[in-house]
Amino acid sequence: MTTADVRPATGGDVPEITRIQLVAWRTAFAESLGPSVLDRLAPEEMSASWAEAVDHPGTDVYVAVEGQATVGFCVAGMAPEAEVAAADGALPDDAGSTALIASLVVEPRWGRRGHGGRLLATAAAGLRRRGAERGVTWVMQSDSATLSFYRGAGWHPDGTVRTLDTGENTIKELRLTGTLDLRLEHPETSGPG
Template sequence: MATASVRPATLADVPDIARIQRETWQLAYADLLADQAWHAVDQDSAEQAWQQAVVGPAHVLVALEGAWTVGFCVAGSPAPDSEIASADGSLPADAAQVGLIASLLVEPRWGRRGHGGRLFAAAAEALRADGATRGVVWVPEADQASRAFFGVVDWHPDGVVRTLDAAGRPLREVRLTGGLIPEMTG
């Protein structure tokens, strides 16, 4: 069995991150996003955006199984006000201590091998090091797999929802929140 690990992403990881994002979204969100959403993002523009993310202030982590890059996570703290505000726009009292997991994806063919849990644990550790005491993540309301995963780490909906324009098709997302304990609870 290959060794599984998580490490900070480097610029050399950018093509794999962009590929994983595109392929995973195409598989996992085929029923949620319009075909135009896939055609609007080409590999080159995705790689340019990921290059900026990897050298930026956020924590970009990659999951590996042996030499294969199989997933990634993007996390940062403090979370932008727009990501943690309540429906009326007010900020929580602990706003300065809330981190954001902007993305956590594992290729479906590499699923159920613990990569998501390892990515979450590494992101939680990085967010705690930044001073965060809890985190938030937005997931499509219909994405039961992601909602179940975050439920295992005791992250649950906090009652805030938003609707994004996904290439002409509304995409309803729910915000989940929870503590930054790295161990899986279930």
């Protein structure tokens, strides 16, 4: 029987994190991002950014593994004010104890095995140790699988929407928020993994 687990990322995980991000973007987000965006992705630059994230003391990067394979990753930390502010710039009372799940990606071929749920639960536990009480994340409005995954964890849209311009398309993202005391429902059958 193959063992699945989540552990903190190390510098040695950077090539696999980069590869998974590239595969996921090309598989799941090609239409949303547009071909020219994908053509401009530079693996060397992405790897350098991931190496910085793994080494940054305020950022927690985790990898999901199944057997010997790295199958997904999650990046989390305390949320910058811009990530929790209302549309008018006002900060909520709990801004100082709000965390950000900046990215949670499972390689598509490893989806529906509970990796996403394990990544989110591990990140939430780490964020609680940092003093966070609530989390936020941004999800493409058109990404029904990821929206469903977060809803299963008890996270819901808070009414804040942002629009990103890829140079080829515009993408609407919804800000979701929820407790870090998670109640994952059927993580093996929903969401990013």
